[in-house]
Amino acid sequence: MATKLSEVIVGTFPQLRYEPTPKRIRASIGGNAVVDTLHAWLVWEPRRITPVYAVPEEEVLAELRPAGAPTADVPEVAVRMSAGAPPSFDPRTGFGRHTTPGEPLDVVTGTTAVPGAAFRPDDPDLAGYVVLDFAAFEWREDDEEILAHPRDPFHRVDIRASSQAVTVSLDGVTLASTNSAQLLYETLLPVRYYFPAEDVRLDFMEESAKRTACAYKGEASYWTYPGSEGGKDIAWSYKRPLRDAAQIHGLVSFFNERLDVTVDGVLQPRPVTPWSRPQDRRG
Structure with a gap:
């Protein structure tokens, strides 16, 4: 039986997904480097349409601390990619709305502390990696600035x-x-x-x-x-x-x-x- 690929892609949205990227990924805030790595992954939490960067925790240049306060409730922006498709989250749903088990972390660099800007997923396939909030930092892939969210390698x-x-x-x-x-x-x-x-x-x-x-x-x-x-x-x-x-x-x-x-x-x-x-x- 033939497979319609778009249905396969949409059918994975309820799952935790990841894909390694060969690009050099850099993040900074207020002139302070947060990460500079050649070992980043793209991660889609369940129901997320667009990915965020996950980086090796040992390569993070900032301090990661357990979140100092409970994460405020983040409203869901649920959308459907097509008629009959299950509801998913687009980028308007903030980073703090996590849909997989894990630990929220504060990111501290220089005099700047960003509450809840990192997340350590509780998944063996992502062991040693933390996910970073795209909106909290300035990002570059190699030497080019990235807007809105990381690019999906399966999207063109x-x-x-x-x-x-x-x-x-x-x-x-x-x-x-x-x-x-x-x-x-x-x-x-x-x-x-x-x-x-x-x-x-x-x-x-x-x-x-x-x-x-x-x-x-x-x-x-x-x-x-x-x-x-x-x-x-x-x-x-x-x-x-x-x-x-x-x-x-x-x-x-x-x-x-x-x-x-x-x-x-x-x-x-x-x-x-x-x-x-x-x-x-x-x-």
């Missing part, structure tokens, strides 16, 4: 030019239409249609204060279409994309979970993703 982004006629509309109002889209294909996510700015009705929209960071694409800025209740932060653009996403520099994309996309005249189904909202689903 491909971008392809397309001459198909692509149109997006919301509440019957056309917001963009082009025959020059760049199609962005990202593992486990729906295709994203990126429009040249001149093919987008930016005069209908207002620039938003919202900003998000993607480990694969860079920092995104957003637009809101004020003519609709569902138009808040509906579109985004990468003004300074990372090298791997250079083809979408200055282009504009939309949440196809929340509006109508037609490709060569065919209305596309609205996908179910972590960015779906119940009120935006058709049918």
Whole structure:
């Protein structure tokens, strides 16, 4: 019987997972080094979509102490990667929400103490390793800064030019239409249609204060279409994309979970993703 690989990947989310990385991994805070290692692993706690770094405890350059206070309750941000998939946690669920047994640790370096920024998993396969909170430190892989979270080696982004006629509309109002889209294909996510700015009705929209960071694409800025209740932060653009996403520099994309996309005249189904909202689903 054939195996659909995406179902295998999503099916592992409830498990504790790890994968060694050959990259040089460095973390620091306030100019103080926390770790510099060639022996890091990527670790996904159960239900986590994105990994964090685990490093050999003996290579940590800071002091690790048992957590001085109980970890505050960290809210879960549960999302579904697809219809029928079990709920998982995206990066908005803070590091302190651990889903595997282990010991929280404080990280102390110089005059800086970061409560609960390390975690020693109680698992024989991870013996000798501690997991570090990505948000607590500045990170580099080799000599390059890493944004948002570590990159998943089984996750990739491909971008392809397309001459198909692509149109997006919301509440019957056309917001963009082009025959020059760049199609962005990202593992486990729906295709994203990126429009040249001149093919987008930016005069209908207002620039938003919202900003998000993607480990694969860079920092995104957003637009809101004020003519609709569902138009808040509906579109985004990468003004300074990372090298791997250079083809979408200055282009504009939309949440196809929340509006109508037609490709060569065919209305596309609205996908179910972590960015779906119940009120935006058709049918």
